[in-house]
Amino acid sequence: MPNRLVHETSPYLLQHADNPVDWWPWSAEAFEEARKRSVPVLLSVGYSSCHWCHVLERESFRDEAVASYMNEHFVSVKVDREERPDVDAVYMEAVQAATGQGGWPMTVFLTPDAEPFYFGTYFPPAPRHGMPSFRQVLQGVQQAWAERRDEVAEVAGKIVRDLAGRELPYGGTGVPGEEELVQALLGLTREYDPTYGGFGGAPKFPPSMVIEFLLRHHARTGAEGALQMAADTCERMARGGIYDQLGGGFARYSVDRAWVTPHFEKMLYDNALLCRVYAHLWRATGSDLARRVALETADFMVRELRTSEGGFASALDADSDDGTGRHVEGAYYAWTPAQLREVLGNEDAELAAAHFGVTEEGTFEEGASVLQLPQREGVVDAARLGSVRARLFAAREQRPAPGRDDKVVAAWNGLAIAALAETGAYFDRPDLVEAAIGAADLLVRLHMDDHARLARTSKDGRVGSNAGVLEDYADVAEGFLALASVTGEGVWLEFAGFLLDHVLVQFAGENGELYDTAADAERLIRRPQDPTDNAAPSGWTAAAGALLSYAAQTGSEPHRAAAERALGVVKVLGPRVPRFIGHGLAVAEALLDGPREVAVVGPVDDPATGKLHRAALLGTAPGAVVAVGEAGNDEMPLLGGRPLVDGRPAAYVCRNFTCDAPTTDVERLRVAVGAVGP
Structure with a gap:
């Protein structure tokens, strides 16, 4: 019997619609039900392409006994973090503050007043490596709620008070100058991996926003070290297994330091950001590799993520059927030598194995290899190699494909619009510009109302009920501004202005600080606010960049002043944590240059x-x-x-x-x- 989630638009929520768990979507009615029954709320947060979210669903949420216990003792609420980033941000902050780490699936137990008191991420079906089973966690929380309610309430109240004290007073503290940007560059240099590129160790995520800062810093100052770090990191990623050597596009991150083995899910935001980064690297250096990767990534987005309505889907799953009915991470992308021989014959299989680093031992699971490119390529017949790639790609197309999250997220479509518009203009690909225009048309037609308020998501032409957050307004405005520059059509500048005016009214604080949710949005236990980059630019620094660009296009002093006030956070955090505020540093480079x-x-x-x-x-x-x-x-x-x-x-x-x-x-x-x- 389907549960309440059957009426939702989120693919992630719909994946749980047939669970025996009596799931509720996030709603006032769910918390009222918890008050009426005097039980805690079990909040489970994840997203469609999350590997461990699928594992938890298979192991526990489909289990009749576990579901029965949940239904008896909790009101269970399921949230798609991509649909409700505000809910995710508030409770992830609590999880990280309490445990020192976070991740998805996120499991949080709340009072009926939405105050958190116990946290976790994935829990196995049986105790493992010192980790309790999911059933044990449920029983422990229920016992605490039944026997120590006052203690639970005290813990929850303290957590909420601690969160309330975390607002950032960094608006209006002055703009970052040369000193802060140089300090940020030095900090990045200390954390740079000179062997494999990128920053820090494993797992290693593509540092898109940091690379953009490095490219801009080199352009403004001529600092060769900045360009070298950017170019070497881009080359290492492009040659590694994190990049799809057959179909283009990047996986979400590498589980190792050397970019060899990816976590295979492909996200729209990663590919939009990286497409633009490689296009900008080509613009700065003329690199043939950068040009190829930018175009292949753009083609990947259009081919595999564009929806029938003209927008771009959120993600492709990491898992797919390996041909035996098992869902295995990376099954769609990895190859064994025997599989190469089956598709190519012995002679071309030997060429492919040498060119893409496929060995008998494999670089992934069960003797399979993730395709890579050697750091120094020998002389290879280009036509023959092109034929090999085309045949392997065609054979891969016959494999069971990873699932696609068809949800259109406004912010990520804004990033894709900017990337496709610029890439199309640079490389004389009007089809890419047209794809950008198609996505922009969808956002205006479906996601924007008559008052220029944005809905965050849509699916199959049906707009979701969740209001846009700051990153939606900022990234969509950025996409529209890029379209205006590329096409010369002033209507995109006008639409960007509508969105940014809304930012000034609904998202800005008294001192120039910015909040992730609008002033009239649903009240949570804390109004979320985070200027640091995660996998995509923060809404705070993305808004600063869009405000600055709009001011440069129009001469609007209020928009420029708002951008400068918002950049106060970069003055404070840029020298301290440059890896996590790369987009803000890139915007600061534009401010120091004018922008022109x-x-x-x-x-x-x-x-x-x-x-x-x-x-x-x-x-x-x-x-x-x-x-x-x-x-x-x-x-x-x-x-x-x-x-x-x-x-x-x-x-x-x-x-x-x-x-x-x-x-x-x-x-x-x-x-x-x-x-x-x-």
Whole structure:
């Protein structure tokens, strides 16, 4: 008998709709039910492509005896962390404060007033390695609730008070300057892995936002060490198993230091960020590898994540059927030598094994290998190698595919829009720009209401009930601003302005600090607020970047002032924890550079305008914004008062709307904006 989750849109919640557990979605009604029955709430948080979430569901939530105990003694609430990042953030903060670690699935026991008192992540079905079983945890919590209710209430109250004292007063403390950015660079240098690239040890996550900072710092200062760290890290990742050598796109992280064995789930946000990073690396260096990876990653997103409505799905699972009915992590991606021979024949299989590092011992499970590229490739017949890759890709397409989370998340689609728009413009791929426009159209048509308020998610053309959070407004605005620069269509600038005005009214505090939820959003035990990057830019620093870009496009002083106030947190945290505020450091680089504003004035169908526009887009000046179109275009304020030069298209390079002399010469413009690539 399906439970209440059958009516939800989240694929993760729907995966639990047939459990014997009497699940509730997060709602006031669930907590009212707990009060009525005088039982605690069991909050279980995860997401669709989470491997251990699936394991817990199979082992415990499908178990009739476990479900019966849960139904008798708890009100059980299931939350998709991607749909409700605010709920996830509040209780993850409590878990990490109490245990020193966190992760998903997250299991939290709450009072009927939503106050947490006991925490955990995955619990096995039987005691293992000193870890209690899930059933033992349930019994222990129920016993404490029944026999020591006052003690439970005291613990819960203390946790809530501790969380309430964690607000960050970092707005308006002054903007980060040269000293803070140099200190941040030194801190990154100390944590850099000179052997394998990246920062820290295993598990190792793609440091997208840090790489963006390093590229911008090099562009502004010429610091070769910054560029070297960025380029070496990108090369190591691109050659490692974390990158899909056949189909493009990146897995979520590497379980080892050397980027060899990935955790195989593929997330939209990772691939959007990395697509843009590799495109920017190509822009800075002309690297053929960077160009290939940027394009293959863009093609992966369009091919495997685009939905029928034109948006982009959230993720692909790590697990898939290995052909025997077992769900195995990485089964879709890994190869044995025997499988290569079956597809390619002996001679080409030998080439593929040598080229992709496939051995009899394997690099993964059961003798299978994750495909990699050697650090120094020998002379290989390109046509033959292309044929090998195409045949392996076609054979892989016949394997059972990983499941796809079809949920469209506004923030992550914003990141994808920016990446596809820029990649399409750089590499003359109008189809990628059109894909970006399609996703932007969906967000405007379905996710934005008449008051420019955003819904966070949709699925199959049905908008979810959860309000957008700060990262949604910031990342969608960033995507729209990138589209405006690439297409010259002022409507995207206008939509970005609507969203950012909402940020100023609903998400900003009195001193410039930013909150993850709107002022009129549902009240939780604490209003979540976090300026540090996780797998994607924080809403705080993403908003600072979008506000700064919008101000550069429009000359709006309130938006620039808000960006500067928000960057106070980077002044404080940048020198201390640069790995975890990379996006904020990248925005600070743009602020120190101006950012530059480039107005390309001329008929959009004139080839001379097109050449100037391309040169402007390829500029490496940090955070530079570009406007293109006829002089006096009311939709693009940068174009106002800037005429043609001797009747010819011209480019104006400005800071704070004060411009250098205009130029009609492409090479002069390239120098002015720091363009490197062809």
